[in-house]
Amino acid sequence: MRILHTSDLHIGQIMYQYYERFDEHAHFFRQLEEWCGMYNPDALLISGDIFDIQQPSAAVRDFFNGSIVALHRRFPQIKIVITAGNHDSAARIQADREVWGLADIKLIGHGPASDVLESEDVWQDNFIVEMPSGFIVALPFMSSVRTEVLQSLLDSVARRNIDGRPVVMMAHQAVTGSDITGHNDLGNLRTFGIGDLGNGYDYLALGHIHRPQTLGCPLSDEDDTTTTYPAGVARYSGSALHVSCDEQYPHTVSLVDIDTHGGTVVLQRLRINELRHFYVLPEKGSEPFGSAVEAYVAVDEFCDKKRSGYIRLRFDGAAFAALPSDFIQTIYKKLEITGNEVRFNPQTICENKEDEGAESERPVFELVELQQMTNPLDFIRRTIDSYPELNIDDLENDFREIEEELLKGEREK
Numbered sequence: 219m220r221i222l223h224t225s226d227l228h229i230g231q232i233m234y235q236y237y238e239r240f241d242e243h244a245h246f247f248r249q250l251e252e253w254c255g256m257y258n259p260d261a262l263l264i265s266g267d268i269f270d271i272q273q274p275s276a277a278v279r280d281f282f283n284g285s286i287v288a289l290h291r292r293f294p295q296i297k298i299v300i301t302a303g304n305h306d307s308a309a310r311i312q313a314d315r316e317v318w319g320l321a322d323i324k325l326i327g328h329g330p331a332s333d334v335l336e337s338e339d340v341w342q343d344n345f346i347v348e349m350p351s352g353f354i355v356a357l358p359f360m361s362s363v364r365t366e367v368l369q370s371l372l373d374s375v376a377r378r379n380i381d382g383r384p385v386v387m388m389a390h391q392a393v394t395g396s397d398i399t400g401h402n403d404l405g406n407l408r409t410f411g412i413g414d415l416g417n418g419y420d421y422l423a424l425g426h427i428h429r430p431q432t433l434g435c436p437l438s439d440e441d442d443t444t445t446t447y448p449a450g451v452a453r454y455s456g457s458a459l460h461v462s463c464d465e466q467y468p469h470t471v472s473l474v475d476i477d478t479h480g481g482t483v484v485l486q487r488l489r490i491n492e493l494r495h496f497y498v499l500p501e502k503g504s505e506p507f508g509s510a511v512e513a514y515v516a517v518d519e520f521c522d523k524k525r526s527g528y529i530r531l532r533f534d535g536a537a538f539a540a541l542p543s544d545f546i547q548t549i550y551k552k553l554e555i556t557g558n559e560v561r562f563n564p565q566t567i568c569e570n571k572e573d574e575g576a577e578s579e580r581p582v583f584e585l586v587e588l589q590q591m592t593n594p595l596d597f598i599r600r601t602i603d604s605y606p607e608l609n610i611d612d613l614e615n616d617f618r619e620i621e622e623e624l625l626k627g628e629r630e631k
């Protein structure tokens with residue numbers, strides 16, 4: 219069985235509240251299409267976070283529909299399976315599944331209900347894709363994980379899998395021990411032990427964490443393009459694009475070959491060529507800018523030489539404090555000649571060499587981060603030091619209880 223595994227597309231993401239990324243996503247889809255043609259996988263798996271927000275605009279949905287339909291038209295033999303991530307609206311993804319089903323494309327919005335084990339129903343079938351080459355258990359993001367439920371799915375596959383076909387499971391969760399570099403929004407992550415996700419899959423196609431990684435393997439292994447593992451591999455394919463400027467690592471799509479159930483998993487990392495790269499000026503390791511003028515010169519030079527990319531600027535403490543009030547406007551103005559090909563991250567980095575401890579004088583978070591925060595607990599965790607009377611453990615428990623109540627109410631509807 220051969221699969222292409224990707225996740226965390228975040229289609230519709232607006233970078234720095236200003237820049238649309240359709241052309242970057244289109245560039246990604248072109249590569250995906252090329253790989254589908256080159257490697258002819260049995261299935262293409264997208265493990266959650268299709269969209270960046272729960273209610274994507276008409277233009278964003280149009281782009282997604284167009285991209286997936288084009289892939290399907292060109293490669294109708296490849297089974298496409300798409301699951302909802304935490305950024306997606308489970309209900310909206312679920313609502314579209316019948317229509318996509320007409321093209322034999324599998325969409326999964328909601329995870330199994332909490333009471334499925336009590337029902338006699340063949341509920342498992344909703345989450346299992348059976349193919350001549352193998353099985354796919356498709357699970358979306360779940361705010362709580364019941365191991366018995368997942369195990370019941372895997373057991374159901376095991377009963378049907380008399381001829382030892384490979385078994386792949388999809389999930390969109392944070393698993394304990396993964397490297398979360400680049401995520402500033404993961405404070406709210408409830409992580410699960412890998413054992414909580416059940417036993418019996420040969421490959422677990424994970425989404426949610428943006429850094430490509432195979433669980434239990436050092437990140438340095440990512441330097442190799444091909445690795446062979448014994449079955450039972452859990453892997454984050456990583457996001458399609460750099461979703462934040464902190465994601466300074468190569469992004470890849472995973473091409474996975476599994477010979478037989480319990481056999482061998484061969485992983486190839488297909489390097490994604492990104493349309494726009496991220497740069498810090500001056501490069502890390504060199505002296506930060508000592509004045510606005512130095513930055514202006516460097517930005518002009520960048521526009522002239524590189525012509526494209528996301529840039530972020532570094533200043534020393536004194537220069538940062540002395541930036542003119544029209545500094546950001548001046549930079550935007552300079553970038554106009556590139557037709558927005560060079561894009562500016564206005565979250566400028568201030569490096570105070572005299573006093574490394576000056577960090578505390580900076581705000582706890584930048585405005586952009588605050589606007590992207592969806593979980594009130596994120597805010598509380600980051601500001602908890604200002605409220606000595608509050609106990610974070612109690613608060614987390616309270617929130618969990620409320621969340622469970624809400625979920626229960628939702629299911630009973």
Ligand SMILES: [Mn+2]
Pocket residue numbers: 226266267303304305390425426427
């Ligand atoms: Mn996610």
